[in-house]
Amino acid sequence: MLRAGCLFDFPDLFSQVRGVRQDTTVIRTEAKEFGAASGSPAGAPRAGTAVEIRGLRHSYGELTTLAGVDLEVPHAGVLGLVGPSGCGKSTLLELVCGLREPSAGVLEVYGARDATSRLASCAFMPQRDVLLPWLSALDNAALAPRNRGARRRQARTEAAALFERFGLAGFERALPKELSGGMRQRVAFLRTLLSRKPVLALDEPFASLDAITRAEMQAWLASALDADPHTVVLVTHDVEEALYLADRVVVLSARPARVVDELAAPAPRAAGRDAAVTDPQFVALRERAMAALREGTR
Amino acid sequence: MKPPWRLSRDMDGKSAKRPATLGRLAPPFLVLALLIGGWQLAASTGAIADALSLEPFLVPSPAEIATSLWEDRVLLAENAWVTLKVVLLGFFCAVAVGFVFAAALHLSEALRRAFYPLLVASQTIPIVVIAPILMIWFGFGIGPKLAIVALICFFPITVNTIDGLRSVDPEAVKMMRGLDASRSQIFCRLEAPTALPYFFSGAKVAVAVAVIAAVFGEWASSDSGAAAGLGDLIFEDLARLETARIFAATAVLSAIAIALFGLIAIAERRVVRWR
Numbered sequence A: 001m002l003r004a005g006c007l008f009d010f011p012d013l014f015s016q017v018r019g020v021r022q023d024t025t026v027i028r029t030e031a032k033e034f035g036a037a038s039g040s041p042a043g044a045p046r047a048g049t050a051v052e053i054r055g056l057r058h059s060y061g062e063l064t065t066l067a068g069v070d071l072e073v074p075h076a077g078v079l080g081l082v083g084p085s086g087c088g089k090s091t092l093l094e095l096v097c098g099l100r101e102p103s104a105g106v107l108e109v110y111g112a113r114d115a116t117s118r119l120a121s122c123a124f125m126p127q128r129d130v131l132l133p134w135l136s137a138l139d140n141a142a143l144a145p146r147n148r149g150a151r152r153r154q155a156r157t158e159a160a161a162l163f164e165r166f167g168l169a170g171f172e173r174a175l176p177k178e179l180s181g182g183m184r185q186r187v188a189f190l191r192t193l194l195s196r197k198p199v200l201a202l203d204e205p206f207a208s209l210d211a212i213t214r215a216e217m218q219a220w221l222a223s224a225l226d227a228d229p230h231t232v233v234l235v236t237h238d239v240e241e242a243l244y245l246a247d248r249v250v251v252l253s254a255r256p257a258r259v260v261d262e263l264a265a266p267a268p269r270a271a272g273r274d275a276a277v278t279d280p281q282f283v284a285l286r287e288r289a290m291a292a293l294r295e296g297t298r
Numbered sequence B: 001m002k003p004p005w006r007l008s009r010d011m012d013g014k015s016a017k018r019p020a021t022l023g024r025l026a027p028p029f030l031v032l033a034l035l036i037g038g039w040q041l042a043a044s045t046g047a048i049a050d051a052l053s054l055e056p057f058l059v060p061s062p063a064e065i066a067t068s069l070w071e072d073r074v075l076l077a078e079n080a081w082v083t084l085k086v087v088l089l090g091f092f093c094a095v096a097v098g099f100v101f102a103a104a105l106h107l108s109e110a111l112r113r114a115f116y117p118l119l120v121a122s123q124t125i126p127i128v129v130i131a132p133i134l135m136i137w138f139g140f141g142i143g144p145k146l147a148i149v150a151l152i153c154f155f156p157i158t159v160n161t162i163d164g165l166r167s168v169d170p171e172a173v174k175m176m177r178g179l180d181a182s183r184s185q186i187f188c189r190l191e192a193p194t195a196l197p198y199f200f201s202g203a204k205v206a207v208a209v210a211v212i213a214a215v216f217g218e219w220a221s222s223d224s225g226a227a228a229g230l231g232d233l234i235f236e237d238l239a240r241l242e243t244a245r246i247f248a249a250t251a252v253l254s255a256i257a258i259a260l261f262g263l264i265a266i267a268e269r270r271v272v273r274w275r
Helices: A005-038 A087-095 A113-123 A136-140 A143-147 A152-163 A182-195 A211-227 A239-245 A274-277 A279-296 B004-010 B021-044 B047-052 B062-071 B073-107 B109-124 B127-138 B142-166 B170-178 B183-221 B228-242 B243-271
Strands: A049-060 A061-073 A078-082 A104-109 A124-126 A201-202 A231-236 A250-253 A259-264
Touching: A005 B183, A049 A087, A049 B243, A061 A259, A061 B228, A078 A087, A078 A239, A078 B047, A087 A124, A087 A201, A087 A231, A113 A124, A113 B109, A124 A182, A124 B170, A136 A143, A136 A152, A136 A182, A136 B228, A143 A152, A143 A182, A143 B142, A143 B183, A152 A182, A152 A201, A152 B183, A182 A201, A182 A231, A201 A250, A201 B021, A211 A239, A211 A274, A231 A274, A239 A250, A239 A274, A239 A279, A250 A279, A250 B228, A259 A279, A274 A279, B021 B047, B021 B228, B062 B243, B073 B183, B073 B228, B073 B243, B127 B183, B170 B183, B183 B228, B228 B243
Parallel strands: A078 A231, A078 A250, A124 A201, A201 A231
Antiparallel strands: A049 A061, A049 A104, A250 A259
């Protein structure tokens, strides 16, 4: 029986240390294989344009958040969206996923315009991990199959097959509060992936992590995406993260958001994160993106 | 290797931050002992009776109350059982109705606007007025007593549960929608579990007032049967000036309320394990 919260401080620390170790040793090698088991997303593969946005406008009452945004994400492309805080990046992501309706403009996901079809193609990963605290790590990851009507045992089997490759082996029955930040984020990502949708919409997936864990998670996600390509829209305020993970980075201005600059990301992700982010070309692009951000906030 | 989440449970109860059982129980018992001791002294010397200008037999000492508890144990137990049945049945009615009502008001904005004022109004009716009226309408069976207990318990349960259902993290709702959850799946897998701790808070408040409500119900029915509940016994003893037994019956009522409160707290800890 659980009585006092303070009793869990020590074990929490313990699992954190263990979690970080796994970040560095196991995950980089094993993440490469996860695509094989996760299968190809439903509805994919379809060549051509995955997400098309033309003249997209959105406002909350009087407040205009998006003032005519044009974007295109090819199938299996990774688009990074960077912009100052509160510029409407997250709103744009929710629009793409069909969680909101635009005020004007064209918004298509694999050719579908209505919100329900967009939602059917996009897996949304919110900013915080929002793991349900009463479910074990395994049951949290298995939410998507459960919602699709799978039996508990079947859904668990589906999720458990990926636990080891996500560096989560042995933590199937742990409650979210017993996991480290990096592990929670991996459970959240696994949960998103198991929705088996062609587009992954990631809203600041690593914003809540400490610097070291964040760098490790970025490297892990990069290798995961190399192994199992998905169409990804990645919202972040971290320019380096966007340039490292995405093939193309779009810099948005302060609210109302418009596109200030668009950059093609340079180095192949597989080269390793440390090598990639210190590459002179990468550094030059980072400076250009920073300049665009500064220009956009003026 | 022992998985870490097992380790956390093994450590439960042995933490240095938790004082020993004796250390935790000592202060409340000390306070209680001092109070009872002081009362015993004041009552047996006649100090209270003198101060209030009363006959000494009207001010029973704790020893006399204890004697009454022992001598009338069969009578008290019979009546306590009757009251306990009313409390439990009324409470469970309130739990069922309260949860369904809270869910309905949560799921429908129109229903919430229509019924929320009525919900609040139901608590503004003085129970001493409604209790006799219910007796007149529905007779002297167990029904009206259950209705009174349920009416009193219903409010804290419903209001707390509605608050709990509304406290759901909007990001979590988006997450569930992104995972193709239907409205009913969002309710069952996200909103209802989120509301559980709130529901238990409401239930704890409800069970404490349920005992008071049961006493009112029994008072209003003023049954002439053999065992008509502790409330009935208290009001009969009031007429007979059996003050020691009044206190004894009150002590039993308190014990019932505390025991039920404790049971709900235990149930809460078992169910809401993630806190």
